[in-house]
Amino acid sequence: ILQHVKARYGIYPRSTIQRFSVPDDKVSWNVEYKEYNPPNYTSASIYGKPWADPDITDSNFKPKWNSLDGNVNRKSHMGLYQITNGYPINPLGRTGICGRGVLGRWGPNHAADPVVTRWKRLNNGEMEIDKLNNKPILQFVAIKRGDTGEWALPGGMVDPGEKVAATAVREFQEEAMNSLVATEEQKAKWSEIFYKFFSGGVEVYSGYVDDPRNTDNSWMETVAYNFHDHDGSTVGKLKLNAGDDAVGVRWVDITPDIKLYASHKDIVEEVSKRLLLE
Ligand code: RP5
Ligand code: MG
Ligand code: MG
Numbered sequence: 574i575l576q577h578v579k580a581r582y583g584i585y586p587r588s589t590i591q592r593f594s595v596p597d598d599k600v601s602w603n604v605e606y607k608e609y610n611p612p613n614y615t616s617a618s619i620y621g622k623p624w625a626d627p628d629i630t631d632s633n634f635k636p637k638w639n640s641l642d643g644n645v646n647r648k649s650h651m652g653l654y655q656i657t658n659g660y661p662i663n664p665l666g667r668t669g670i671c672g673r674g675v676l677g678r679w680g681p682n683h684a685a686d687p688v689v690t691r692w693k694r695l696n697n698g699e700m701e702i703d704k705l706n707n708k709p710i711l712q713f714v715a716i717k718r719g720d721t722g723e724w725a726l727p728g729g730m731v732d733p734g735e736k737v738a739a740t741a742v743r744e745f746q747e748e749a750m751n752s753l754v755a756t757e758e759q760k761a762k763w764s765e766i767f768y769k770f771f772s773g774g775v776e777v778y779s780g781y782v783d784d785p786r787n788t789d790n791s792w793m794e795t796v797a798y799n800f801h802d803h804d805g806s807t808v809g810k811l812k813l814n815a816g817d818d819a820v821g822v823r824w825v826d827i828t829p830d831i832k833l834y835a836s837h838k839d840i841v842e843e844v845s846k847r848l849l850l851e
Contacts, residue, residue, distance in 0.1 A: 577665045580787035592669030600666035615672040625677035644733035649681045650780045676791040685740035686728035686797040689714040691809035711845045717821030725834035737796045742771045751816025774798035784835040797840045
């Protein structure tokens, strides 16, 4: 991701706040923008939440920027970020809004994204070939986000102390398999079938996400892992079931015209590129 766009336009999510206009040539902090006067917004809904930081002005809050701060990872995948007047600064530039918005952490908010893939098959089990480029068609599991209604990777936030690869698997199971309401028996059966599949994740991206919730002081970062069912025999056969904050789930063909939440199109295209080369 070289420039953010979705983190720069329109009304801030779950609010009526209009972002301050930031033209393409004024995104970089290195370019002077004297008139820049973004609204300051932190949603009341995050105050006091266990996953959220206190306010920066809170005297008990002594964050260790750019480091592993106890169980909370305040390091960025993008290198060292600046601190100005005590506030961490978005490494991709101006967003037209300051404060935390609806994000819990000042600085990087770490997520993980599972990209679960299979080859598209015909009813007879044979791989379908795209007539335009003579290549097989890759499909991935997408969820429909409850907040924006957009199709997305079934990702989620890394819990304090949690291994990022474990987050990716947990979020897949919560959002695409509805594991939060599954019985112990069901979960035991799944872990038997899927243990091997979910231990074979390949990291395909780590870095900034162009998420509409980002602000000048808080932003999303992710590590995306690919889990590929090469013969469609394991997860490829699973009955998907939307859960947690997902309101839909399905296998989606990765095609050039695909539209997805945040930077998820870049991530699935990277996976498709890699698997088609193998
Ligand atoms: C995106 O937000 C990440 O790529 C990940 O998919 C998601 C995590 O946030 P929630 O799904 O928990 O809202 O930036
Ligand atoms: Mg989730
Ligand atoms: Mg999620």
